[in-house]
Amino acid sequence: MTRVRRPLPMALLACALVLSATAGGAAARPILFPPLPNGVREVRDERDVSPYLAAWKAASLRRERAAARPATLNQQSWDARWYDLDLSFAPTTSTVSGTVRMKATVTAGAVSSADLDFAAGMVVDGATSGPGATTWSRAADVLTLDLDRAYSAGETFDVTVTYHGTPTGGYFGFQMVNGRQIIWSLSEAYGARTWWPCKDAPEDKADSVTVHFTAPLGLTTVSNGTLVSTVMNGPTVTANWSERYPIATYLVSIASYPYTVTTDWYRPSPADSMLLRFWNYPESVAGVSAVQAKVKGMIAAYAARMGEYPFLAEKYGHAEFPFGGGMEHQTCTSIGAFPEFVVAHELMHQWWGDLVTCRDFHHIWLNEGFATYGEALWAESQGGYAAYKADMDQNRYLGPGSVWVPDASNETRVFDSNLSYNKGSWVLHMLRHVLGEQTFFDALLAYRATWGYKSATTENFRDACEAVSGRDLDAFFQQWIYGEYYPQYRANWTSAPAGGGYDVTLTLEQTQSWQLFTMPVDVTVTTAGGETTFVVPDSLASQQFVLHVADTPVNVEVDRDGWILKTMDQVVANPTFQKSVLLVNGVDWATYGAELTSACIDKAFWGAYGIDFWDTFAAPAGGYPATLPAPLGHGSVPGDVLGQYRNVIWLGNNYAGDLFHWQDSPVLQYLRAGGNLLLLSRQGETFLGDSLRAYLGVNWAATGQTLPDAAATRPGLAGMTRTATQSACAVFDTASATGETSTLLRTASGFTPARGIAAIRIPAAGAGPRPAGGRFAFVSGRPYRWTHANLQSNVMAILSAYFLEPVNLADADGGAPPARLAFAAPAPNPSSATTALRFSLPRPGRVRLVVMDVAGRRVRSLFDGPLAAGPHELAWDGRDEAGAFAPAGLYWARIEAAGETATRRLARVR
Numbered sequence: 001m002t003r004v005r006r007p008l009p010m011a012l013l014a015c016a017l018v019l020s021a022t023a024g025g026a027a028a029r030p031i032l033f034p035p036l037p038n039g040v041r042e043v044r045d046e047r048d049v050s051p052y053l054a055a056w057k058a059a060s061l062r063r064e065r066a067a068a069r070p071a072t073l074n075q076q077s078w079d080a081r082w083y084d085l086d087l088s089f090a091p092t093t094s095t096v097s098g099t100v101r102m103k104a105t106v107t108a109g110a111v112s113s114a115d116l117d118f119a120a121g122m123v124v125d126g127a128t129s130g131p132g133a134t135t136w137s138r139a140a141d142v143l144t145l146d147l148d149r150a151y152s153a154g155e156t157f158d159v160t161v162t163y164h165g166t167p168t169g170g171y172f173g174f175q176m177v178n179g180r181q182i183i184w185s186l187s188e189a190y191g192a193r194t195w196w197p198c199k200d201a202p203e204d205k206a207d208s209v210t211v212h213f214t215a216p217l218g219l220t221t222v223s224n225g226t227l228v229s230t231v232m233n234g235p236t237v238t239a240n241w242s243e244r245y246p247i248a249t250y251l252v253s254i255a256s257y258p259y260t261v262t263t264d265w266y267r268p269s270p271a272d273s274m275l276l277r278f279w280n281y282p283e284s285v286a287g288v289s290a291v292q293a294k295v296k297g298m299i300a301a302y303a304a305r306m307g308e309y310p311f312l313a314e315k316y317g318h319a320e321f322p323f324g325g326g327m328e329h330q331t332c333t334s335i336g337a338f339p340e341f342v343v344a345h346e347l348m349h350q351w352w353g354d355l356v357t358c359r360d361f362h363h364i365w366l367n368e369g370f371a372t373y374g375e376a377l378w379a380e381s382q383g384g385y386a387a388y389k390a391d392m393d394q395n396r397y398l399g400p401g402s403v404w405v406p407d408a409s410n411e412t413r414v415f416d417s418n419l420s421y422n423k424g425s426w427v428l429h430m431l432r433h434v435l436g437e438q439t440f441f442d443a444l445l446a447y448r449a450t451w452g453y454k455s456a457t458t459e460n461f462r463d464a465c466e467a468v469s470g471r472d473l474d475a476f477f478q479q480w481i482y483g484e485y486y487p488q489y490r491a492n493w494t495s496a497p498a499g500g501g502y503d504v505t506l507t508l509e510q511t512q513s514w515q516l517f518t519m520p521v522d523v524t525v526t527t528a529g530g531e532t533t534f535v536v537p538d539s540l541a542s543q544q545f546v547l548h549v550a551d552t553p554v555n556v557e558v559d560r561d562g563w564i565l566k567t568m569d570q571v572v573a574n575p576t577f578q579k580s581v582l583l584v585n586g587v588d589w590a591t592y593g594a595e596l597t598s599a600c601i602d603k604a605f606w607g608a609y610g611i612d613f614w615d616t617f618a619a620p621a622g623g624y625p626a627t628l629p630a631p632l633g634h635g636s637v638p639g640d641v642l643g644q645y646r647n648v649i650w651l652g653n654n655y656a657g658d659l660f661h662w663q664d665s666p667v668l669q670y671l672r673a674g675g676n677l678l679l680l681s682r683q684g685e686t687f688l689g690d691s692l693r694a695y696l697g698v699n700w701a702a703t704g705q706t707l708p709d710a711a712a713t714r715p716g717l718a719g720m721t722r723t724a725t726q727s728a729c730a731v732f733d734t735a736s737a738t739g740e741t742s743t744l745l746r747t748a749s750g751f752t753p754a755r756g757i758a759a760i761r762i763p764a765a766g767a768g769p770r771p772a773g774g775r776f777a778f779v780s781g782r783p784y785r786w787t788h789a790n791l792q793s794n795v796m797a798i799l800s801a802y803f804l805e806p807v808n809l810a811d812a813d814g815g816a817p818p819a820r821l822a823f824a825a826p827a828p829n830p831s832s833a834t835t836a837l838r839f840s841l842p843r844p845g846r847v848r849l850v851v852m853d854v855a856g857r858r859v860r861s862l863f864d865g866p867l868a869a870g871p872h873e874l875a876w877d878g879r880d881e882a883g884a885f886a887p888a889g890l891y892w893a894r895i896e897a898a899g900e901t902a903t904r905r906l907a908r909v910r
């Protein structure tokens, strides 16, 4: 067995450090989250919460898409100052009734009416303006009140609306939980208007809000701010809450239930304390008390970085409700999932989302990107930089789309976990390094100081960063917030003696086909005397930098510590393709070990082929299954390793960091160099970025799907059943698989039309030196959840019939010569295109390979010359010596080598 020794990759080192530094803390522990909105229940890495939280928010917003619209012209001429909600909730009739009062100040007069956002289905029973009753009119979801007189700029008008009705749209709920009544609200983004009339736009926060909620006796009503009073009135109870800090309408909330209340304290100083209050279901208290006990520490960690908790005169707390994620209601998060990083994310929103609110939902990353970044800061406070970095690695997103949301009425787009959450958090990560540690956090404090208790845009944040740093950050925000993708760097360097030391000339290229990026890039030069890190200002497609060092340079690394969202072009230089199959594991042993081990014991991923093995993860605690050879290495797979193999089988999962290793391994370059690659993975859309998806030649039809059984669409392949739920999978449009791309497997049921599960691209011209190279097959689904025998049959079919890897010549050590000349069956056979002819020599020597017709006449001489011992591959493209296509019919391929002759029959078809 060949062993490749190399240093442990950085990312793996980081993971190992996390595990030791924060045992029981921020390590990648598998957590069973409450189900997703589609009912799917999944084990997730506790640190990777964005897709989960975003899915829940997107599901809620989807309900009221039509409500998304800018403030009316009338609304732009006044400023809402104060609301009082005096409402009764009747669960038996699912109705809300009562009166909402608003005071507003005219900013551009004169104003003689006021538009309020209010759902058309709610019934208005009366209205007042100033001293007495007034009239109103309605158009769709806008209620227009006639004011008692014209008000000029600076004057304040005072109106009430009395109403009743059943809120629709899903932002408000009456339901039973554990046999008891709960009443709850979640108004983000456009839902406040479904249960109370208001100017429903985050750009206009009220200075304060008071709420009187009357609910059946026995329910405890929780809301924003502080509890002023609780008054019993026979069969009902009225709770009066007061929020004295400015608040956006979508953050005004209620939650009413026979809660069990627990109390804790956050102490900003030895002399001061703030109430923490957690309202949980009685059944939940025991299970969530440990994580809720961490909240005071989280507040302290955030306060140390982002300034004091912004609502210190009131409280922070949780109100449990039947929603899978969490909603950052001001001073009281409504929450239904209690993994530590969900709790941390929602708490971070009190600063970013509640204290500073996005002015509109185009800029939602100012809420969600910041809260997601808060997860990494919490990890850092517990496990240092390595834990921070491990968390950020989970947030890398390399796909299309801008962080800024072009269409704020597109619900799924606003709460896109990749863009608003993950890439948004990377913008802050990058900014931290661009500005430097101190300046970055100073800039956040300055942003807070200017925009706290208000609403802000990306430009407001940029201006704050520029003011503190003195830097021009226009390019930075343009490219990362309004642009798409990331830089794809290629680096080459030379050195020459100069000035008593050495000049390193670095050529840094940006090879992407999309926008160029202007970024300061760290370049670390290693010499015998140590390391020096330079920062080069890169902005062009190709740029040279001369860096002076004192000793002989031995290595140059670009952005070694991962401060830029990027890829590095790696070459697969001088591939030998001498070996047969490399199996790369990207499935986390700690979480999926039982299923993975069982599949390995059954050789589900490689069948009768001999394999070498690479593990992106560390070895499982109990050791590897006996069927696997010892791994050649861990972490990302270097190009020089890939290039030794004719075929690579990669098991992907996008769980606990394996996607990062896939992205850091030069798989596309391997394909282009002539390698064949079979990817087995769920979440295909995250593995196949634009370049790889285009290479494969499919278009996604849907992602996040639960797959049914698979049906074969090509001869030689088998249908596949499942051993467990195939959730979080992508399927493609079978119509898109044309030309060089074929569908291999499709959904057997449940999809109309049927969708593609597996596909292969066979480049007609091959790739690199290999006529049968550059072939890329993808099988959607968790590799460890297809029935082992079915999957094994298909993997072997793909390798033998499509990758043309003869199983009888397979040899884990690759290149070990056979005892006698071996000539494999031509494949494909019959063929209308290129036919691969594979053979293995017992010793070096002259080889002649010719194609003859059935009459024994030579049609084409394919090779005549010396070859090394071991396996070789040649190809016949179906042409004769003159370059014309040979007619359809039977032919013979004859090889002479090592004193032996072997013949194989092959058929040409049209």
Ligand SMILES: [Zn+2]
Residues within 6 Å of the ligand: 053, 345, 346, 349, 367, 368, 371
């Ligand atoms: Zn959030």
